[in-house]
Amino acid sequence: xxxxxxxxxxxxxxxxxxxxxxxxxxxxxxxxxxxxxxxxxxxxxxxxxxxxxxxxxxxxxxxxxxxxxxxxxxxxxxxxxxxxxxxxxxxxxxxxxxxxxxxxxxxxxxxxxxxxxxxxxxxxxxxxxxxxxxxxxxxxxxxxxxxxxxxxxxxxxxxxxxxxxxxxxxxxxxxxx
Amino acid sequence: xxxxxxxxxxxxxxxxxxxxxxxxxxxxxxxxxxxxxxxxxxxxxxxxxxxxxxxxxxxxxxxxxxxxxxxxxxxxxxxxxxxxxxxxxxxxxxxxxxxxxxxxxxxxxxxxxxxxxxxxxxxxxxxxxxxxxxxxxxxxxxxxxxxxxxxxxxxxxxxxxxxxxxxxxxxxxxxxx
Numbered sequence: 136x137x138x139x140x141x142x143x144x145x146x147x148x149x150x151x152x153x154x155x156x157x158x159x160x161x162x163x164x165x166x167x168x169x170x171x172x173x174x175x176x177x178x179x180x181x182x183x184x185x186x187x188x189x190x191x192x193x194x195x196x197x198x199x200x201x202x203x204x205x206x207x208x209x210x211x212x213x214x215x216x217x218x219x220x221x222x223x224x225x226x227x228x229x230x231x232x233x234x235x236x237x238x239x240x241x242x243x244x245x246x247x248x249x250x251x252x253x254x255x256x257x258x259x260x261x262x263x264x265x266x267x268x269x270x271x272x273x274x275x276x277x278x279x280x281x282x283x284x285x286x287x288x289x290x291x292x293x294x295x296x297x298x299x300x301x302x303x304x305x306x307x308x309x310x311x312x
Numbered sequence: 313x314x315x316x317x318x319x320x321x322x323x324x325x326x327x328x329x330x331x332x333x334x335x336x337x338x339x340x341x342x343x344x345x346x347x348x349x350x351x352x353x354x355x356x357x358x359x360x361x362x363x364x365x366x367x368x369x370x371x372x373x374x375x376x377x378x379x380x381x382x383x384x385x386x387x388x389x390x391x392x393x394x395x396x397x398x399x400x401x402x403x404x405x406x407x408x409x410x411x412x413x414x415x416x417x418x419x420x421x422x423x424x425x426x427x428x429x430x431x432x433x434x435x436x437x438x439x440x441x442x443x444x445x446x447x448x449x450x451x452x453x454x455x456x457x458x459x460x461x462x463x464x465x466x467x468x469x470x471x472x473x474x475x476x477x478x479x480x481x482x483x484x485x486x487x488x489x
Contacts, residue, residue, distance in 0.1 A: 145404070146327070147325060147326065147327025147328075148324060148325015148326055148327045148328060148401055148404075149324065149325055149327075149328070150323070150324025150325045150326075150327050150328015150329070151324075151325055151326070151327015151328050152327070220404055223404040224325055224401055224404040226461050226462070227322070227325075227397055227400040227401040227404055227461055229463075239462075243462065270474070273455040273458050273459055273475075274455050274475070274478060274479075276454075276458060277453075277454030277455035277456070277457060277458035277459070278450040278451050278454035278455070279454070280454060280457065280458055281450050281453060281454035281457055282450055282454070284403050284404055285403070285416075285420065286406075297447070298450075298451070300482070300486050301451060301479065301482035301483055301486055302451075302478065302479075302482055303482070304481070304482040304485035304486050305477070305478035305479055305480070305481040305482025305483075305485070306478055306482075307485075308481035308482070308484075308485055309477050309478055309481050
């Protein structure tokens with residue numbers, strides 16, 4: 136049911152999410168959906184909740200450049216999934232809705248936490264100059280999101296390497312240790 | 313009516329756009345909305361159509377770095393407007409709808425055209441190494457979109473300078489003439 140809800144949000148936005156369509160797509164009775172999620176925002180929140188840090192893990196191989204390329208490749212695949220696209224539609228309309236905003240913030244916080252830990256290690260090791268994690272996150276994830284939502288073609292490993300290369304070279308050139 | 317439609321799309325997504333709500337918000341009769349836009353996709357398209365290159369002009373002062381900072385600042389303001397946020401919700405759900413996709417593509421093409429012209433001049437002058445315009449567009453606009461949709465705070469001129477600084481330094485370091 137949560138997968139079905141995510142797919143419908145991705146297609147129609149949150150305003151278009153209807154319980155009867157969730158039931159039809161998930162091949163369950165409409166009353167099952169109502170019983171599990173009497174609150175509409177709770178249904179939206181749960182449909183997005185599993186979409187956290189785990190979808191794009193960030194390893195420590197000792198090479199921050201290579202690890203970020205892996206991360207961006209996984210992030211692009213996750214963003215292109217129905218759940219990822221559902222999250223993007225919710226993000227775009229979450230401003231006016233404090234409950235949804237809390238869900239969106241939580242998903243981003245989890246992902247930012249992973250990136251923050253790994254970047255701090257890289258800074259300690261002298262692989263990167265001191266830099267705000269949230270800024271690096273925007274510089275890396277922003278182009279990936281734009282690329283995936285435009286959807287002209289698949290985001291490849293070469294794209295991940297190119298984005299990472301420009302951002303890290305730019306940060307090294309403009310931020311001093 | 314188009315402003316009202318854009319506001320409602322920004323709030324609820326395209327699935328939630330209802331003619332009676334457009335009429336109410338625009339303070340017109342519902343039949344006026346139906347008469348002008350018997351086709352729902354045409355209403356969505358027109359609500360976004362004015363949102364093109366004109367909202368974020370790109371001048372030629374002779375200094376590509378400064379001109380791009382101006383451009384990003386204007387782009388952030390435009391993206392934060394109801395029309396800009398409506399565009400983002402439509403982009404996120406345009407994959408499954410060829411008509412909407414055409415509208416979205418047109419808005420992006422117009423904006424990319426402006427950037428393309430200006431970047432080509434900068435490359436000719438040796439201010440930038442040869443680089444694909446669409447890649448630069450993603451690197452600059454991606455972080456702005458992510459920043460604005462998260463909506464934690466306003467995107468300032470200092471933010472525009474920081475993003476432009478990292479992207480251009482990164483491109484100069486990784487692309488050779």
